[in-house]
Amino acid sequence: MNNEYITITIDDQEIKARPGEFIVAAARRNGIYIPTLCNMPGVHPAGSCRICTVYVNGRPMTSCTTPVAEGMEIETRSPDLEDFRRSVVELLFVEGNHFCPACEKSGNCELQALGYRLEMMAPRYPYQFPERDIDASWPKLIKDHNRCVLCKRCIRTILDEEGHHIFAFRYRGHNLQITIDPEYGKNLTDELAEKAAKNCPVGSLLYRGKHGFETPIGQRKYDKEPIGSDVEKLKKAKVS
Amino acid sequence: MRKKIIATTSLAGCFGCHMSFLDIDERILDLVELVEFDKSPIDDIKKFTRECDIGLIEGGVCNSENVEVLKEFRKHCKVLVSFGECAIMGGLPALRNTVPIRECFEEAYLHGPSVEEANEEMILPNDEELPMILDKVYPCHEVVKIDYFLPGCPPRADLIWNTLYALVTGEEVKIPYEVIKYD
Numbered sequence: 001m002n003n004e005y006i007t008i009t010i011d012d013q014e015i016k017a018r019p020g021e022f023i024v025a026a027a028r029r030n031g032i033y034i035p036t037l038c039n040m041p042g043v044h045p046a047g048s049c050r051i052c053t054v055y056v057n058g059r060p061m062t063s064c065t066t067p068v069a070e071g072m073e074i075e076t077r078s079p080d081l082e083d084f085r086r087s088v089v090e091l092l093f094v095e096g097n098h099f100c101p102a103c104e105k106s107g108n109c110e111l112q113a114l115g116y117r118l119e120m121m122a123p124r125y126p127y128q129f130p131e132r133d134i135d136a137s138w139p140k141l142i143k144d145h146n147r148c149v150l151c152k153r154c155i156r157t158i159l160d161e162e163g164h165h166i167f168a169f170r171y172r173g174h175n176l177q178i179t180i181d182p183e184y185g186k187n188l189t190d191e192l193a194e195k196a197a198k199n200c201p202v203g204s205l206l207y208r209g210k211h212g213f214e215t216p217i218g219q220r221k222y223d224k225e226p227i228g229s230d231v232e233k234l235k236k237a238k239v240s
Numbered sequence: 241m242r243k244k245i246i247a248t249t250s251l252a253g254c255f256g257c258h259m260s261f262l263d264i265d266e267r268i269l270d271l272v273e274l275v276e277f278d279k280s281p282i283d284d285i286k287k288f289t290r291e292c293d294i295g296l297i298e299g300g301v302c303n304s305e306n307v308e309v310l311k312e313f314r315k316h317c318k319v320l321v322s323f324g325e326c327a328i329m330g331g332l333p334a335l336r337n338t339v340p341i342r343e344c345f346e347e348a349y350l351h352g353p354s355v356e357e358a359n360e361e362m363i364l365p366n367d368e369e370l371p372m373i374l375d376k377v378y379p380c381h382e383v384v385k386i387d388y389f390l391p392g393c394p395p396r397a398d399l400i401w402n403t404l405y406a407l408v409t410g411e412e413v414k415i416p417y418e419v420i421k422y423d
Contacts, residue, residue: 099335100422101325101393112422119420121389122328126382129330129337217423226417 008072023063023074024052031235033228034076035085035114037092037201038151039064046152051088051114053081060084082118089114090123097129097146098202104212105203107220111149112202113227130174138180140193141207145177148204154178158196160187167196178204244293244408247317248280251306252333252377253299257324258282260394261296264401271401274408279316292317294407297386300330301378305371314384319407323390323400325422327380331393334377341375393423 005016008023010032017026022045024034038049047065054063055075063076075081092098092111100106132145154167155178164184169176180188188196190209197207206212217223250258258281264271277283278292295317301307314320325331336344345364349355380386388407390399399419406413 093329097338099332101331102335103423106423115422116417116420121391121420122322122379122381122386127329127334127379129334129376131338223421224418 006068006070008068008070008074010074011076017068020067023054023056023061023066023068023072026068027063027074027076028231029234031232031238032076033231034063035117035228036064037110037114037149038153040153040157040199043153043156046156048150048152049088049092051085053084055081085114086118086120087124089118089120090125092149093120094123094125094127095130096148097132099146103147103203104206105147105200107215107217107223109203109222110201110227113222116222117226117228132177135180138185138188139208140188140190141197141205143178143180144204144206146204147202148178149202150176150178151201153199153201154196154205157199158188158192160184160192166192243276244274245278245290246275246280246294246296246404247278247288247292247313248282248296249298249309249313250281251297251299251309251327251380252302253324253326253331255281255298256394257298257327260392260397261323261400263397265397267401271404275404288312288316293319294404295320297322297327297380298324299326300333301374301380301383302333303371303373307374307383310380310384319387320380320384321388321390321403321407322380322386323392323395325391325393327386328389328391329379330377337376341373391420391422393421396421 004018006019007014008017008026010027010030015026015030024036024039025041027034028041034052034054036052038046039052045064047062050062052063053060056066057073089111093115098111100112103109106112134145135143155165155169158166160166164181164187166181166184166188168179168181170179171177194207194209197205248258262268277285278290279285279288295313297310297313297320301310322328326333330337349359349364350362388403390403392399396419399415402413402415405411
């Protein structure tokens, strides 16, 4: 039985982890929330946002892409890690055009929720106000590049029946954007479009079959409790 | 103890943040015990009459008059607070930031559906009495140093009240999670 689990230390607490699992998942199962944005449980990690950075044996590593190893000592929270994470969220806010008051995803947006959790009051960096367009040419969804944080969730999770990726990146550097494959995009069903909108952490992909602003303010996902509360409740339940 | 003196203004804003300020309800009676207002739309004082302790800024900076008022506030207030999304990131007025200024003017005064016939002489406003419009709408902290930020559209009344109470009394105030929102 013993060799099925390995022991790692997270924030001075010994926990059992399954060999090969990623730090973020092991922590999550044990009620320790590490903030993530591009990561999705059950989906192969991309490591593109860096928000889940933790210290592994004293070195900064992304916890969504680093598998656990016997005896690892991991630090997930410290003032400099919090500040580092906040700075990444701030960079994402100034790099795009994130007009929260006018966004359908507001209140259910993971980028915004991270801002709340990390107590971002105003970004330390200057706003870029980049010129970006909205692609409303597809029948099932609207793609707003102003809000995109390039997490690749849609690329990774939306495949048609034959396994073709429907979303892809195009252009390079600061022009990088999400595009829909002109051929396989025709296979974008209502179901897939709704899933894409749901998986999008921000309001960049909007499913046309639904109305925006349906949930009143005060009842939205992150109105009452910070992101990660569900994970942390797991721990409280275990203790009591 | 001398009452603290507060000044407020709305730059490129909609006065929604000031409305939210009034939403502190009966606590406004407590506030009157704690503070006096100087330059502010609340008492309609147009010019600073003395040095102030706290300045509340609503709205971003979209024209030369906004820059002037904001600099006046920095000069006369010990502590400056940006309140509302517009003051923090430009907000709704900043939607024009990705459109060249000439195009904005032409749409607003020459080719917009409601002005096409009204403006037969095709005039773009250029009277020297009018403030000059800036190339972009700027967040206040990109123009002067801002000490505190209260996000929200509008910032919740509880957030405004808690912050003012803390600044005026010097007491530490715990701000609940639900009151800090960006919308």
